[in-house]
Amino acid sequence: MSEAREHPPAPRLVMRGVTKAFGPVQALGGVDLEVRPGEVHALLGENGAGKSTLMKVLSGAYRPDGGELLLEGAPYAPRGTQEARARGVAMIYQELALALDLTVEENIVLGAEPRSGLAVDRAARRALAERALARLGDGAPAPDTRVAELGPGPRQLVEIARALASDARVIVFDEPTSSLSRRDAEHLFEVVERLRSDGCSVIWIGHFLEEIQRVADRWTVLRDGATVGTGVVAGTEPATWVTLMAGRAVEEFFPPRERAPGEVLLELDGLGGEGLPVEATLSLRRGEILGLAGLVGAGRTELLRALFGLEPVRAGRVRLAAADLGQDAPAERIAQGFGLASEDRKAEGLALERSIAFNLTLSRPVALRGVRQPAAEAEAVSRWIRSLGVRCRDGAQAIGELSGGNQQKVALARLLHQDAEVLLLDEPTRGVDVGAKVEIYRLLGQLAAQGKALLVVSSYFPELLGICDRIAVMHRGRLGPARPADAWTETTLLDAAARGEGDAA
Numbered sequence: 001m002s003e004a005r006e007h008p009p010a011p012r013l014v015m016r017g018v019t020k021a022f023g024p025v026q027a028l029g030g031v032d033l034e035v036r037p038g039e040v041h042a043l044l045g046e047n048g049a050g051k052s053t054l055m056k057v058l059s060g061a062y063r064p065d066g067g068e069l070l071l072e073g074a075p076y077a078p079r080g081t082q083e084a085r086a087r088g089v090a091m092i093y094q095e096l097a098l099a100l101d102l103t104v105e106e107n108i109v110l111g112a113e114p115r116s117g118l119a120v121d122r123a124a125r126r127a128l129a130e131r132a133l134a135r136l137g138d139g140a141p142a143p144d145t146r147v148a149e150l151g152p153g154p155r156q157l158v159e160i161a162r163a164l165a166s167d168a169r170v171i172v173f174d175e176p177t178s179s180l181s182r183r184d185a186e187h188l189f190e191v192v193e194r195l196r197s198d199g200c201s202v203i204w205i206g207h208f209l210e211e212i213q214r215v216a217d218r219w220t221v222l223r224d225g226a227t228v229g230t231g232v233v234a235g236t237e238p239a240t241w242v243t244l245m246a247g248r249a250v251e252e253f254f255p256p257r258e259r260a261p262g263e264v265l266l267e268l269d270g271l272g273g274e275g276l277p278v279e280a281t282l283s284l285r286r287g288e289i290l291g292l293a294g295l296v297g298a299g300r301t302e303l304l305r306a307l308f309g310l311e312p313v314r315a316g317r318v319r320l321a322a323a324d325l326g327q328d329a330p331a332e333r334i335a336q337g338f339g340l341a342s343e344d345r346k347a348e349g350l351a352l353e354r355s356i357a358f359n360l361t362l363s364r365p366v367a368l369r370g371v372r373q374p375a376a377e378a379e380a381v382s383r384w385i386r387s388l389g390v391r392c393r394d395g396a397q398a399i400g401e402l403s404g405g406n407q408q409k410v411a412l413a414r415l416l417h418q419d420a421e422v423l424l425l426d427e428p429t430r431g432v433d434v435g436a437k438v439e440i441y442r443l444l445g446q447l448a449a450q451g452k453a454l455l456v457v458s459s460y461f462p463e464l465l466g467i468c469d470r471i472a473v474m475h476r477g478r479l480g481p482a483r484p485a486d487a488w489t490e491t492t493l494l495d496a497a498a499r500g501e502g503d504a505a
Contacts, residue, residue, distance in 0.1 A: 008036060009037050009038070011034040011035060012035060012036060012037045012071065012072060012169065013033070013034065013058075013070070013071055013076075014033075014071075015033040015034075015058070015068075016032055016067055016069075017030045017031070017032065018030070018057060018066070018067035018068075018069070019031075019065045019066040019067055020057060020062060021065055026225055027050055027053040028050050028053055028057070028064070028226075029224070029225040029226045030067070030225075031050060031067070031222060031226060032220075032227045033054070033227065034230075035203060036218075037200075038196055038197070038198075038199045038200070038201070039196070039217045040192060040202040040204055040217050041201070041216065041219070041220065042205075042206070042216035042218070042219040043055075043205045043219075043220055044205075044206075044219060044220070044221045044222070044241055044244075044245060044434075045221055045433070046245050046246065046405070047403030047404050047405045047406070048391070048403045049223050049225070049433075050222045050226070052174075055174065055203070057069075058170075058203075059078075059081050059089060059091045059172070060082075060083055060089075061081055071087060071089070071170070072088075072169075086166075088169040088170060089169075089170045089172075090162075090168035090171050091171075092156065092159045092171060092172065092174065092176060093174050094175045094176070094178060094179070094431075096155050096156060096159050098155055098159065099147065100148040101148060102147060103145060103146055103147070104129070104133075104141045104143050104158050107158050107162060108128070108129040108133075108158065109128055109129060109162075112165070131165075132161040132162070132164040133157075135161075135164050135195075136157055136161060136164075137190065137194055139187050140154075141154045141158060151184070152180055152181075152184065153180050153184025153187060156176065156184075156188065157187075157188075160191060168200070169200060169201060170201045170202075171195065171201070171202050172203040173192075173203070173204050175207065175431065176188060176204070177208065178430060178431055181296040181297075182494065192215055196217075204216055207431075208460070209241060209434065210462065212233065213233060216233045217232070218231065218233060219231060221244040221245055223245060223247055224247075228244050228247075242434050242435070242438070245434055245435055246434075246435040246438075253441070254441055254466030254467055255445040257445070257467075259445075259448055259449045260287065261287045261448075261469060262285055262451065263286060264284070264322075265285060265320065265321060266282075266283070266318075266422050266455075267282075267283050267319040268280050268281055268283075268307075268316065268317070268318055270316035271306065271307075271315070271316035271318065273302055273303075273312060273314060274312050274314055275302070276298075277299040277306065277474070279479065280303050280479040281316075282482055284455055285453060286451045286452070286453050287453070288454070288469045289454040289456055289467055289468045290455050290456070290471070290482060291464035291467070291468035291485070292458075292471075292472055292473075292474055292479070293458070293461060293464055293471055294473055295475075295497045295498065299474050299476070299477040300426075300457040301343060301457060302477075303474070303479070304426050304457060307333075307424060307455075308338055308340040309330045309333045310330060313327050320336060320337070320422070334364075334418065334420075337419075337420055337421035338421075338422045339415035339418050339420025339422070340415075340424045341408075341411045341423070341426060343426035343430060345407055345408065345411055349411050350400075350407060351399070352399055352400030353398060353400060354398065355395060355397065355399065356385070356395045356396070356398075356399050357381045357396065359410055360380075360384060360395070361380070361381065363414055363415075363417075363418045364417055364418040364419070365377075366380055382395060384417055388410075388443065389409070389439060390402070390406050390409045390410060390413070391403070391406050403436075404431045404432045404433075405432035405435070405436025405439075405440075408431075408432050408436065409436070409439070409440070412425075412443065420452070422455070423455070424455050425444075425454060425455065425456045425457065426457045427457060428444070428456060428458070429441075429458070429460070437463075441466070441467050448469075456468065464485070464488075464493070465485055465488060465493075468485045470482040470484055471488050471493065473496040474497075475496065475499070480500075
């Protein structure tokens with residue numbers, strides 16, 4: 001054991017008994033968190049556990065009602081985000097805050113440009129940006145590149161470089177890999193390792209437990225606004241985290257696949273779109289969950305959208321219950337028994353400003369001869385809220401006020417209320433916490449057991465292996481043959497996704 005392990009350094013950041021209330025709602029009820037130099041500390045908890053509120057206290061966006069904060073051993077009470085950044089605390093949010101029309105260099109120093117008199121010192125600006133980018137290692141974007149030309153991974157690196165340019169010593173990553181390809185995620189892990197080696201303190205907020213095992217040194221779990229556990233990642237089983245987050249023992253992460261798929265319900269024969277998909281052939285049975293694996297940009301989302309009538313189809317045939325379907329609009333697809341849950345629930349899957357009731361009944365209004373029935377609608381909405389365990393005040397609450405997991409439950413409840421026979425689910429658990437994932441997995445299993453046919457797109461391969469009966473891999477717009485889930489591993493799925501079914505070992 002190294003001397004550093006025997007005598008760990010004093011904490012760089014200490015948060016003791018932090019409290020914060022919003023009116024009658026106690027968001028934080030006494031949180032303790034300690035983060036050391038050169039450490040990646042995982043902050044875990046279900047949506048609504050208090051993680052975001054705690055980080056907003058840390059970043060200066062909120063003032064705590066009580067408790068003590070220390071940074072480098074000195075009292076820490078920032079009066080705003082700029083003061084927090086000046087003290088060495090930086091946030092890398094899931095929704096990146098970049099000026100797309102500016103260059104990488106300009107974004108890195110934005111708001112803190114070095115000056116010579118009244119003018120920007122361009123030489124000093126370039127030197128500052130290059131030093132920050134150099135700390136990211138190979139793969140960092142060029143300073144002169146417009147941010148609009150970068151993908152999600154490189155844009156995230158620009159945010160990190162901006163934090164480093166401000167001499168940040170505590171950097172918070174909020175679900176950093178949720179929108180990244182596997183390649184970009186791997187590069188991010190390498191960058192975080194460099195930050196750790198440089199002595200930075202990293203707080204990592206995420207829902208992928210295998211990533212926590214890979215990247216983090218220690219962990220803290222929040223539940224209901226309070227710290228319920230902390231420890232060292234090495235030697236901790238993920239089941240421990242799940243139990244602490246949920247407040248109860250979770251016997252199984254994925255439900256058992258105890259079902260017998262029936263007759264073929266949906267058939268695709270050489271389906272091709274405008275660009276993507278190039279060619280897709282598959283059959284989907286009643287009572288079956290068929291997973292679609294692939295890398296970002298492979299065409300999985302485009303396939304679902306083409307099936308639902310949101311994208312044009314240039315070739316191939318779609319058959320439902322042995323009957324040929326035309327190039328119908330989404331309203332006709334809904335009438336035929338299709339239901340789609342979009343991967344981007346905020347932009348196109350839900351109307352965030354409208355009520356839960358509005359969203360839940362959107363594709364099947366509760367009406368009699370075209371006249372809305374408020375009492376019957378309220379009863380139906382309440383029934384689905386109870387059935388799916390949606391945490392909310394009532395059906396009149398704006399859906400944008402709910403956590404990500406509860407929003408996703410409402411999106412699925414809409415398909416159930418619609419009584420869809422073919423469920424097209426695009427990243428159904430993206431951005432939801434572990435407890436909500438377990439509940440959604442159980443729900444999908446129940447739907448399949450009821451005879452529904454589910455076509456599920458997911459970039460999280462353990463999810464596909466855990467819930468699906470069969471899995472097919474899409475590579476550059478072409479869908480490979482579906483095989484039993486037990487015939488795949490994460491490695492073979494990734495290999496087929498990266499190289500194509502024909503080239504995979």
